[in-house]
Amino acid sequence: MSSYIIKGGNKLEGKVKISGSKNSSLPIIAASILNAGKTTLYNVPNIQDTQKMYEILRTLGATVEKKNNKVIIDTSKIDKYEIPDLLMHKMRSSVILVGALVGRYHKATFSYPGGCDIGSRPIDLHLKAFEKLGITTSQNYGNIMCTCDKIKGEKINLDFPSVGATENAILASVLSEGTTTITNAAQEPEISDLQNFLNKMGAKIKGAGTTEIQIEGVKKLKDVSYNIMPDRIEAGTFLCMAGMTNGNVELQNVNPNHIIPIITKLEEAGCKIEVEKSTIKIIGPKKLKAIDIKTMPYPGFPTDMQSIFGAMLVTAKGTSVIIENIFENRFKIMQELNKMGARITIEGKSAVIRGVRKIYGATVNATDLRGGAALVAAGLIARGITIATNIEFVLRGYEQFDKKLQSLGANIEISKEI
Numbered sequence: 001m002s003s004y005i006i007k008g009g010n011k012l013e014g015k016v017k018i019s020g021s022k023n024s025s026l027p028i029i030a031a032s033i034l035n036a037g038k039t040t041l042y043n044v045p046n047i048q049d050t051q052k053m054y055e056i057l058r059t060l061g062a063t064v065e066k067k068n069n070k071v072i073i074d075t076s077k078i079d080k081y082e083i084p085d086l087l088m089h090k091m092r093s094s095v096i097l098v099g100a101l102v103g104r105y106h107k108a109t110f111s112y113p114g115g116c117d118i119g120s121r122p123i124d125l126h127l128k129a130f131e132k133l134g135i136t137t138s139q140n141y142g143n144i145m146c147t148c149d150k151i152k153g154e155k156i157n158l159d160f161p162s163v164g165a166t167e168n169a170i171l172a173s174v175l176s177e178g179t180t181t182i183t184n185a186a187q188e189p190e191i192s193d194l195q196n197f198l199n200k201m202g203a204k205i206k207g208a209g210t211t212e213i214q215i216e217g218v219k220k221l222k223d224v225s226y227n228i229m230p231d232r233i234e235a236g237t238f239l240c241m242a243g244m245t246n247g248n249v250e251l252q253n254v255n256p257n258h259i260i261p262i263i264t265k266l267e268e269a270g271c272k273i274e275v276e277k278s279t280i281k282i283i284g285p286k287k288l289k290a291i292d293i294k295t296m297p298y299p300g301f302p303t304d305m306q307s308i309f310g311a312m313l314v315t316a317k318g319t320s321v322i323i324e325n326i327f328e329n330r331f332k333i334m335q336e337l338n339k340m341g342a343r344i345t346i347e348g349k350s351a352v353i354r355g356v357r358k359i360y361g362a363t364v365n366a367t368d369l370r371g372g373a374a375l376v377a378a379g380l381i382a383r384g385i386t387i388a389t390n391i392e393f394v395l396r397g398y399e400q401f402d403k404k405l406q407s408l409g410a411n412i413e414i415s416k417e418i
Helices: 022-035 048-060 085-090 092-105 123-134 161-174 191-202 232-244 256-268 303-315 332-339 370-383 400-409
Strands: 001-009 013-017 040-042 062-069 070-073 107-111 138-140 141-145 155-157 179-183 204-206 211-214 225-226 248-252 272-275 279-282 292-294 319-323 344-347 350-354 363-365 385-391 411-416
Touching: 001 272, 001 370, 013 400, 013 411, 022 040, 022 070, 022 161, 022 191, 022 232, 048 070, 062 256, 062 332, 070 161, 092 107, 092 123, 092 141, 092 161, 123 155, 123 161, 123 191, 123 363, 141 248, 161 211, 179 232, 179 370, 191 204, 191 225, 204 385, 204 400, 225 292, 232 248, 232 256, 232 279, 232 303, 256 279, 256 319, 303 332, 303 344, 303 370, 319 411, 332 344, 332 363, 332 370, 370 385, 370 400, 370 411
Parallel strands: 013 248, 040 225, 155 179, 292 319, 363 385
Antiparallel strands: 001 385, 001 411, 040 070, 062 070, 107 141, 138 141, 179 211, 204 211, 248 279, 272 279, 319 350, 344 350
16 A cells, blocks of 8 residues: 655646546547457556556457557457456446447446445446347346347437446447437536547547437447547646645646636636636635535536545635535545544535634545545645555546646655555
8 A cells, every 4th residue: 555645835836737538538448349450549647547447458358558658459359248357346437348348249247346435326327228229237146247139229318417327328339220319418528538539430429518419320440549638637636736735837738628617616716717728827826715616417516526626625714615416425535634624524415614724734544536636635735744545546547646746846755555
């Protein structure tokens, strides 16, 4: 187990390049299966989650080669259709491979996925979507088997605009017979990125970014190269860290249109922000103002940013309220922030944050990916030394997090414990 050791008190200043999107890379890596050929990807973040996806693909029979800044995936020799339990349990996003396997080979076996403990994330929406397409799903000793003779286009109405279920329904439908229509679809930018990638490969998809997506089945796809979009949550994380340290930071390789709710809330808290085509400049105030936040599916305020804003607001002037509408366990990290002197009380789906003058370094434990980033953020403004343990969660989703923070003037290092 490794830890971040952070000495607080430094302003963040300088320029930082945002990496490719984690939440876009994973479904696109999975989608490479549909072509049964070669896919070349650029701007893929070098993080634990992408490494695990490569590992699963290799287990299935694919080859993955990394050269300089590109990843070459050859899925032409896939001859297995069972996702290993151990890898499935480590990463929830691995469930996205099922839609691609069933879409191409009409069979897949997997167990319930793992990942961060942020609340109930059932896969029933995924299975219902598969069944609508004529895919038989059955369960046996904790394994789920999906099989079909063919996939036929159908109308799928999602009970909730789940990102994963939307992606899996798209992947399963690309090589189908007829047209599939997904209503109440998730609208996240990562869905649009997946559509753009698949269409470049020869798919016929339209509507991504809206609540209705249409997929007209095609018979085959082609080899393709593609550049992954920037990571909007990493961008939001660095913006918050700059804002809370009274910093002056320029983010490069970012799409400001993807993070409008984040920018709006930062400005409401007193940050000065300048937006250009692919850069954002932020200057943090001497004292942040309290704000209220409600998490919602895109284009609302992202649940992935809630923990990080929570850390930012612990020293804001006044009382902030965060209402979490997506995952019920997202507030676990707030108890860790209280160890540092924050005054946060949890009332059902609400976190009430009463701003304090100072917080203090402590040993705190990451319980999920974004919560871990929130602890690092708190460490940047704490008096003394903060030790954030269990940072494997953070390494899942942030590329060279400590190095980027060091380049901006933060006093942070990784301590590897045996």
